[in-house]
Amino acid sequence: xxNNFLRGMSHGIPIFxxxxxxxxxxxxxxxNKAGLSVFQASAISATCLTSAGxxxxxxxxxxxxxxxxxxxxxxxxNIRYSLMALSLSQKLDKSxxxxxRLIASFxxxxxxxxxxxxxxxxxxxxxxxxxxxxxxxxxxxGTALGAAAGELLPASVSTAMEIVLYGMxxxxxxxxxKKQHSVLFVVIIAAALSVVFKxxxxxxxxxxxxxxxxxxxSVAAALLFPIKDEEATE
Amino acid sequence: MSLxxxxxxxxxxxxxxxxVPFTFFRKKIKSRFFRSFLYYIPxxxxxxxxxxxxxxxTHNIYTxxxxxxxxxxxxxxxxxxxxxALAASGSAFLIGLFL
Numbered sequence: 001x002x003n004n005f006l007r008g009m010s011h012g013i014p015i016f017x018x019x020x021x022x023x024x025x026x027x028x029x030x031x032n033k034a035g036l037s038v039f040q041a042s043a044i045s046a047t048c049l050t051s052a053g054x055x056x057x058x059x060x061x062x063x064x065x066x067x068x069x070x071x072x073x074x075x076x077x078n079i080r081y082s083l084m085a086l087s088l089s090q091k092l093d094k095s096x097x098x099x100x101r102l103i104a105s106f107x108x109x110x111x112x113x114x115x116x117x118x119x120x121x122x123x124x125x126x127x128x129x130x131x132x133x134x135x136x137x138x139x140x141x142g143t144a145l146g147a148a149a150g151e152l153l154p155a156s157v158s159t160a161m162e163i164v165l166y167g168m169x170x171x172x173x174x175x176x177x178k179k180q181h182s183v184l185f186v187v188i189i190a191a192a193l194s195v196v197f198k199x200x201x202x203x204x205x206x207x208x209x210x211x212x213x214x215x216x217x218s219v220a221a222a223l224l225f226p227i228k229d230e231e232a233t234e
Numbered sequence: 235m236s237l238x239x240x241x242x243x244x245x246x247x248x249x250x251x252x253x254v255p256f257t258f259f260r261k262k263i264k265s266r267f268f269r270s271f272l273y274y275i276p277x278x279x280x281x282x283x284x285x286x287x288x289x290x291x292t293h294n295i296y297t298x299x300x301x302x303x304x305x306x307x308x309x310x311x312x313x314x315x316x317x318x319a320l321a322a323s324g325s326a327f328l329i330g331l332f333l
Contacts, residue, residue, distance in 0.1 A: 013316060014314070014315040014316035014319055017316060017319070017320070018319055021323070036237070040237060040241075043241060044241055044244070047241060047244070047245035048241075048244050048245050048248050049248075050248050053244065053248055054244070057240070057244045060240070061237065061240050067239065067240075067243055070240060070243050070244060070247075071243060071247055074243075074244055074247040074248055074251075075247060075251070078247070078248050078251050078252075079251060080279055081248075081251050081252045082251050082252070082254070082255045083255075083275055083279065084252075084275075084276070084279065085251075085252050085253075085254075085255040085256035085259075086255040086256075086259055086272065087272045087275050087276060088256065089255060089256055089259040089260075090262065090263060090269075090272055098257060101253075101256050101257040102253060102257055104256070105249070105252040105253040105256035105257060106249060106252065106253070108252045108256065110279070110280070110283065113276065114276060114280055115315075117276045156327060156330050156331065157327065159291075159292045159293050159294070159297075159326075159330070160292055160297065160301075160323050160324075160326045160327035160330060161323055162291040162292060163288065163291040163292055163298065163301045163302075163305075163322050163323050163326050164319045164320065164322065164323045165319070166284050166287065166288040166291060166302075166305070166322070167301065167305040167318050167319035167320070167321070167322030167323065168315050168316075168318065168319040169280045169281075169283065169284045170284060170288075170302070170305040170306055170309045170318060170322070171305065171308070171309045171313070171314075171315045171317075171318035171319065172276075172280055172315065173277050173280050173281055173284075173309075174306060174309035174310055175309065175310075175312050176277065177277070178310060182274070183274070183277050186274045186277045186278050186281070187277055187278070187281040188281075189278075190277070190278040190279075190281040190282040191281045191282060191284070191285035191286075193282065194281070194282040194283075194285055194286065195285060195286050198286050199286075206287075209282070210279065210282045210283050213278070213282035214275060214278035214279040214281075214282045215275075215278075217274070217278040217281075217282070218271050218274040218275045218278045219271060221270070221271075221274045221278075222267050222268075222270035222271040222273075222274060223267070225270070226266050226267065226270045227266070227269060227270045227273050
């Protein structure tokens with residue numbers, strides 16, 4: 001139990017560092033754009049744990065938007081978590097009972113999902129808790145620090161920090177893409193579709209664009225390169 | 235509209251999106267097609283999220299391209315996640331100093 005928690009925490013250190021820097025920018029945004037206090041900014045990060053969703057939510061708050069707008073926006077941007085949750089639900093150990101699922105689902109973020117789905121063994125609750133714990137600490141602390149001291153940091157540093165999490169995504173997808181042609185195919189198709197959405201169909205929101213691109217690429221790969229049984233149990 | 239209502243709605247919607255499939259989906263999926271789909275979806279999501287968004291992260295195309303290139307090379311060499319992530323940021327920062 002304890003070992004799994006610590007293992008989750010250690011696997012979560014890159015996420016912690018990435019979140020610390022990304023949420024720093026979010027904290028700055030909360031203060032500068034929406035006029036929130038340090039406490040209010042931290043409360044958003046503590047309850048939501050979603051970078052793109054929070055960024056969009058802060059925009060709605062700053063603009064005094066409607067609740068319907070907030071709901072639709074969060075649904076669109078964050079619906080990808082449903083796919084991730086579904087995918088992770090297939091990797092759970094028997095010890096993952098309903099109460100554990102209710103708690104751990106709070107922490108399914110892009111990065112935690114990425115690292116968890118790269119694990120070979122079935123996931124146990126303590127492992128996910130360890131990772132979620134350290135990631136959430138980074139996320140909340142970064143937001144608070146950013147809100148408190150944002151403007152003191154030179155722009156050259158804060159903008160360079162924005163790339164950290166994307167660097168981690170690249171580190172997750174490249175090694176398997178190197179080894180399996182099917183994964184390389186998925187990565188290229190998804191990226192190409194995402195580019196098409198961005199430049200040719202800009203009226204489609206970023207959240208929807210990601211979902212449609214990812215589903216299309218995965219369906220194509222599932223039809224062309226169905227997995228063998230060993231891969232599914234990995 | 236009070237801020238508490240906004241935050242409550244944001245948090246509630248985001249939690250339900252994650253909780254419902256994670257908690258109520260208990261069966262092992264038998265369909266080979268659907269299992270293949272779920273195997274590929276993480277890579278597809280991460281890829282679609284990264285490209286082209288990564289090129290806008292640093293507010294400057296040259297530093298973003300430098301950071302991306304460094305990340306791809308180090309990831310290809312299978313360096314640890316944290317090394318790849320920080321090197322991407324570090325190289326974007328260094329290139330930024332010269333622009």
